[in-house]
Amino acid sequence: MARLDQTPFLADIHDLSHDGRGVARREDGKAVFVAGALSGERVMARQTARSRHFDEAVTVEVLQASADRVEPRCPHFGVCGGCVLQHLEESKQILAKQRVLQENLERIGHVTPETLLPPLTADSWGYRRKGRFSVRRVEKKDKTLVGFRERDPRFVAELSICHTVIPQIGEHIDALAALVDGMEARRDIPQIEFIAGDETIALVFRHLQPLSAADSEKLVAFGQGHGFAIFLQPGGVDSVHPLWPLHADGSGPPLAFRLQAWDVELKFRPLDFIQVNAGLNEKMIARTLELLDVKPDDRVLDLFCGLGNFTLPLARCVREVVGVEGEAGLVARARENAAHNNLSNAQFHSADLTQDQRGTAWMRQGFDKLLLDPPRSGAIDVLRQLPLKQFKRIVYVSCHPGSLARDAGYLVNEQGWSLRAAGVMDMFPHTAHVESIAVFEPAGR
Structure with missing residues (x-):
C-alpha cells in the first residue's frame, strides 16, 4: 500500500460528524473527517488514514475560525481521547447532539417526534464520578x-x-x-x-x-x-x-449516593454501573417520571433496571414497579436497596432480555407503563416479545441514538405507536456521547 501523503491540504468544513469531527469533501467528492475542526471553518489539515469511502485527517492550522470556537480548558485536549468537543462552545455542543438524535431518528427509524424536548444539562466540568x-x-x-x-x-x-x-x-x-x-x-x-459515592x-x-x-x-x-x-x-x-479501610468483618467502606427528591439511597459496589453525572442523573429521573405521567395506582415495568436508579424513585410514586435486569449482582443490590429504603412495592427479577422471556411470570403480569433504559445495543429483542397493547405509555432512555432510532422505527412503523416527544440529555459534556429520551403512546390516543 502506498504511503499516506502527509502534505497539509486546504479543507472547508461543512458539517460536524456524530463523533465530533469536522466533515469536508475532496475535489472528487470523497468525504474527509477532520479532528479538531468545526462546521463553517477553513483549516489546513493533514491526512492520518484513508479507506475506500472516506479519509481521516487532523487539523494543523485554523485559517478561518467558527464563531462557536472556544479555547479548550484542558491542556491535553487534542491528544487525550476522553473529550472531542472542548473547542466548541458549550451551548452549541448540546445542539450538535440534538441534531445527531434528529438525524438518526429520520435516517434510521424514519420517524419524527411530534415535539422536541428542551435539552437537559447540568454541570459541564468536574462531573464524572x-x-x-x-x-x-x-x-x-x-x-x-x-x-x-x-x-x-x-x-x-x-x-x-x-x-x-x-x-x-x-x-x-x-x-x-x-x-x-x-x-x-x-x-x-x-x-x-x-x-x-456521596461520602x-x-x-x-x-x-x-x-x-x-x-x-x-x-x-x-x-x-x-x-x-x-x-x-x-x-x-x-x-x-x-x-x-x-478494612472493617473487622472483612468488609470495606460503604458506597452510596442519595436521590434527595425521592428520599432514596442507593448502595453500590466499586465496579457496579452508576450514571456518571450525578446532577444530570437527578434531572433525568425527574424528566422520566414526568414523561411516564405516573399515577398512584399505576403498575410500571422497568427493563434494564440496574441498581434501581429509576425503579426506586418510581416506587415512591406508583402502586407497584417491577424491575428486570440481566446482571444478577445488580439485581441482588437492587433488592437490597429496596429493603434499605423500606420499599415493599418494588420487586426485581434477573433475566437476559436478549433471550425469549415470554414464559416468565413477570412478562405475563399486567402493566400500565413501560420504562426502558437499555445498553448501546438497544431494546429490540425484548420489544418484539412484549404484549405492547397493555401499555398506555412507553418512555425510552437511550445511550445510543442509532439503536433508539431503530427501536422507535419498530414501535411507530410496525406496531402503530406515536413518537410524542424526544430530546437529548448531556450526560457526558465535551464528549460526542449522546444520551437521549423519548416518549411513545399508542397512535390515536
Whole structure:
C-alpha cells in the first residue's frame, strides 16, 4: 500500500460528524473527517488514514475560525481521547447532539417526534464520578502513564489533570502516576477504576500479579493521604476486595449516593454501573417520571433496571414497579436497596432480555407503563416479545441514538405507536456521547 501523503491540504468544513469531527469533501467528492475542526471553518489539515469511502485527517492550522470556537480548558485536549468537543462552545455542543438524535431518528427509524424536548444539562466540568484510567509503564520515557486512551487508542495519554472528572480525582492524576511508578508491580497494573459515592471515593487497582507487602503499604498510605478507599482486583469482577479501610468483618467502606427528591439511597459496589453525572442523573429521573405521567395506582415495568436508579424513585410514586435486569449482582443490590429504603412495592427479577422471556411470570403480569433504559445495543429483542397493547405509555432512555432510532422505527412503523416527544440529555459534556429520551403512546390516543 502506498504511503499516506502527509502534505497539509486546504479543507472547508461543512458539517460536524456524530463523533465530533469536522466533515469536508475532496475535489472528487470523497468525504474527509477532520479532528479538531468545526462546521463553517477553513483549516489546513493533514491526512492520518484513508479507506475506500472516506479519509481521516487532523487539523494543523485554523485559517478561518467558527464563531462557536472556544479555547479548550484542558491542556491535553487534542491528544487525550476522553473529550472531542472542548473547542466548541458549550451551548452549541448540546445542539450538535440534538441534531445527531434528529438525524438518526429520520435516517434510521424514519420517524419524527411530534415535539422536541428542551435539552437537559447540568454541570459541564468536574462531573464524572465513575471511570477507568489505563496504566502503562513506558520504559523509553522511564515513567508510568495514567490516563485515558489517546485519540489513537494504541497509546495512553500522559495526563497531569482532567477537568471533566470530579476534582478529587481529576486533580491528582499525576500523584496516581507517581504512586504506581514507585511500586514494584508498576508493570503489572493495567488499569485503575474510580467511582464516587456521596461520602466515599473508591479506587480499584487491577493487578496481574500478587502485590508485595511493600506495595500494599504504599497503596494504603496513598488512600490515607488523599482520602480514598482502596480496593484490589487480582482477577475478574468477583475478585474485587477492600484493602483500606478494612472493617473487622472483612468488609470495606460503604458506597452510596442519595436521590434527595425521592428520599432514596442507593448502595453500590466499586465496579457496579452508576450514571456518571450525578446532577444530570437527578434531572433525568425527574424528566422520566414526568414523561411516564405516573399515577398512584399505576403498575410500571422497568427493563434494564440496574441498581434501581429509576425503579426506586418510581416506587415512591406508583402502586407497584417491577424491575428486570440481566446482571444478577445488580439485581441482588437492587433488592437490597429496596429493603434499605423500606420499599415493599418494588420487586426485581434477573433475566437476559436478549433471550425469549415470554414464559416468565413477570412478562405475563399486567402493566400500565413501560420504562426502558437499555445498553448501546438497544431494546429490540425484548420489544418484539412484549404484549405492547397493555401499555398506555412507553418512555425510552437511550445511550445510543442509532439503536433508539431503530427501536422507535419498530414501535411507530410496525406496531402503530406515536413518537410524542424526544430530546437529548448531556450526560457526558465535551464528549460526542449522546444520551437521549423519548416518549411513545399508542397512535390515536
